[in-house]
Amino acid sequence: MIYYAMQRFLLSVLIVIVAISALTLMLHVVPGDPATMMLGARATPELIEQTRVAMGLDQPLPVQIVTFFGRILQGNLGTDVFTGRDVSDIVFEQLPYTLVLIAVSILWSATLGIVLGCYSALRAGTWLDTLLGILSVGTISIPAFVMALYAVLIFAVSLDWLPAIGAGQGFFGGAVHLILPAFAIGISWVGYVARMVRASMLEVMGAPHVRMARSFGLTEARIVRVYILKIAVQPAVTLLGTGVAHLFSAAVFVEVIFARPGIGALIVSSVNERNYPVVLGAVLVTTAIIVLATLVSDLVVALLDPRQREAL
């Protein structure tokens, strides 16, 4: 198990390196560059060239990549093109908001999804099951940003029950400001999780050891809790681990619509501004988190079910 964990960890590091190198490559082939964006209207060709050299953009690409990684190992993610602040400061200021948003979204959607999935499986075939099925799929299908938009218009503007924008102050304020965004992101996951849990529960419910337990007279509730849930939850765990990437994407839209601070909004605006250091720093951190999440979920699954471990 330890060996497996180490292997997976090393692999994860490699993945991050590959991803970032690819991104650096792409960014540099893309038209537009930070020097021009920063200098704006007053940019004369000489000044642009001067600034480019100062930023190290005139170096050949491989050199730039190596320099970037070298600096990362020293803990320096670079400097923001416009304000001169450390990218690590900027990224780690914004990151907690996104993490909280994603965590809360996962929490509520996974909980509700598992509950609904269980319920559907236990009442399989009834009209309730079909109804829940349609609802699950229905919510999956609305893009997160449409959901966010409707949520804002209905709950914040028309009914004025909840705040429309920002992250709020303090614990209570923050929590209230999270409601609509977490709702918008999580709603499609409820459906996914519910479907997965339902399917895997149905499978396990028919398994021999469960039927045996039933014939011994154990109550349905106990059977569910002890035997079925553990196995049934696995696919959901895997799903959520690998879904972190999708959640980040969804967070991008939600952060824009709700004017919340966060990594998603940071990436969009810095790509637009060609603020390379911030883009690279933010994507590095994001990718690392996603890879970490995948790693953790793989390890959890491997822990629960040794059969699932993949040989490397």
Next chain:
Amino acid sequence: MSQVQTAVSLPQPTLLARTLQGLAGNRTGTIGFFLVALILAAAIFAPWISPYDPAAIMTGPRMAPPSFDHWLGTDHIGRDLFSRVLAGGQVAMLVAAAALGAALSLGLALGLMAGLGPRWLDNLLLLLFDALRSFPTIVFGLAVVALVGPSLLTVIMVVAITSVPIYARIIRTQAQALRNAEFVMAERAMGASLPRVLFVHVLPNVLGPLLILASMDVPLVIATEAGLSFLGMGVRPPTPSWGVILNDGYNFIRNSPWPVIAGSVPIVLVTLGFTFMGEALRDIFDPRLQKAN
């Protein structure tokens, strides 16, 4: 003797028959099939059933609600929404077919290489797949769009590339499983070449499940396109896509909610249709697939 004869002479039910049989007990599946059929028909016949040219501006008052002249109303420059939705359906189906087709082909090729090829290649490809999956799709999309400029092709590319890892992994698993199967080793010992093994044994086993998975990914593809359009990086105007209609509608939502409704309802219908249909097919043909994700 007659019993054996009977057992041997019973015909296998055809694909169609199995499908229909399977659907008979499956309410959602039937709904799914109908929806998909409706959507495909609308997309194919769009040019003939559109009342207006989707790009024609000022065909009526701007931001008008649904009326007899304009079944879904008009958008902010007076274009008929119903025609645009139909044309958007064409775009959606095109993107889905092209992107998924490309992803499947590429995934097939890469997956086979990974599954049947040397170990180092397998590890390298797996690394690439995982790296790709670790990227938030949107970031990848933004970078590609900034690189190549927004257009239909760009959207197809982005969606295809981000979908490849999933299919490749599945094919790889299948290929690896079969690589060590006895009958395959036997054939190879007898001199059968690798390609023959691939085509005769691996592909048939893999194609079915893949197509089912692909059909369930159609909604994802369409949602990705809508997302890119929402950020202003989708297809080139004046091409209508549901995402573009949504984006334009969002900007003018106070003036009229109809464009947003017009843009979002087809997406919901497509998702319902393809997901239900896909699940039904999977239940009928290959219940094993439920674990394959």
Next chain:
Amino acid sequence: MTKTKTVSMASAALGRRTFLKGAASTCLFAATMPLGSRIWAQSGQTLRLSAYADIDALDPAFYQNGYNVDVMNCIYTKLIRYKEGREWDWELESAEEIEQVDDTHIRFKLKQGLQFSGGYGEITAEDVKFSFERAILHDSPVKSDWGPLDHVEVTGRYEGVIVLKEPFQPIWTIALPYGTGHIVSKKAVLDATDDGGNFGMTPPVFSGAYVLAEWKPNQYVRLTRNPAWTGPAPGFDEIRILPMDDTKTAERAYEAGGLDFTQITLSSLAQYRQDPPANTTIKEYPSLSYVWLGMNLDNPALQDKNLRQAIQYAINVKQIVDAAYFGEAEPATGLIAPGLPGHRDHSAIPVEGDLDKARAFLEAAGGPPSQPLTIDALNATVWTTMAQIIQAQLGQVGIPTQINVQDSGSFWTLGMESEGDRWKNMQLVLNRFSMLPDPYYATSWFVSDQVGVWNWERFSNPEFDKLHEQALRETDPDKRAALYRQMQGIMEQSGAYRFLTHEGNPVMYRDSLEPALRPDGLPLLPRFSGSV
């Protein structure tokens, strides 16, 4: 020139709306009280509005963009400032006297007793000299605001003379009352930086009515009263500015009660006029920015002037502006908006265009181009809408076009030679520049020197260049205005320009608020009064 959308200055959102609702009700009451009590009632008030971008510069000599200057207005002082109201003019702020002695000399005298924060003492002419010369000394990208500034002569503790190499009228409109005209303490800046250069995002000293109390990047800027300020007290104890790059988001925030003042989009204006939020005032202001369709004069497909004129006449500006701005903006006649000297009453080409003439020109050009012409546009709905309408209009006379939508990183480097070869393939471009209140700022982007920098049409006309130089020095306002009108005429004649609109800057705010706004609707925050 800033590249982003029209500034929206709506209030920043705060939590605890209920608290503020309570506060608002005490203040409504207070409005009827005598002055003394009113001031009491104002204490503890926070003004919330939004900006279309988060600040990225706090050193006035390196201000870069307008959204930074809005904050600098609060935390630093200047010799003169813009007057609020509907006419462009200036008034004294920290200067007791200021006058133009001759073409190249401006004498000023500071008020006595003005203090810097942080114990850096009194504001003197030395500080003014230091503040003004820095931009040029340290090669700031905005040093051109000072134009031909030579140096500042200190003639007394509070007196000095600004010495120019050549006459430069715009110094009164865009340098002294704006960005680079803000005054910082020489000692404080030298303490903070070794050479007196850019001090980045941590101002070492404040000279204005407010201090920067807190900056949470991408969340808000919090300004609080400056205890060292000796001028008239600002209306609010605290100002919160929230960055929101989408004006529609700011509108929603206002409606949900999170902001006190916001800009609104032209497309929402009609709705808001019909059905305004509760207790809200809506006011319309003209904007200074200018939107136009430009043509690349060096592109092979656009060499024939007849083709360019065909395009000019085929475009119906009224229809475009009506559709893209819901009838709320006016067609433009040139670069210079109404209210500034040099504004033209009408353009040479009629606002609706002329399809017959267009077709005639097209025939003279030998028919439509074989390949579709490309229209480059920024990827916001308003530009794509305009581009699509232009496409339809050109299609009417038979000119095929294709629309290239770009994100801002790609778009804003399109015509630049330093960025590679994309400028060669650019054909038609739908562009928008923002503006400062001096006509020189508009024409300066279209001189020959700017070709390959910001002059993407590669328009090079020696007479235009000469008139531009002349107008910089011309002291007679009528003559100056005539020169600018002439210049715009030359631009139109070249066939490479079709002027579209100046957009507009409508704002909405709580009835109880009394905002102080520039003639283009941008807020002068320290002078806001009233209550929220």
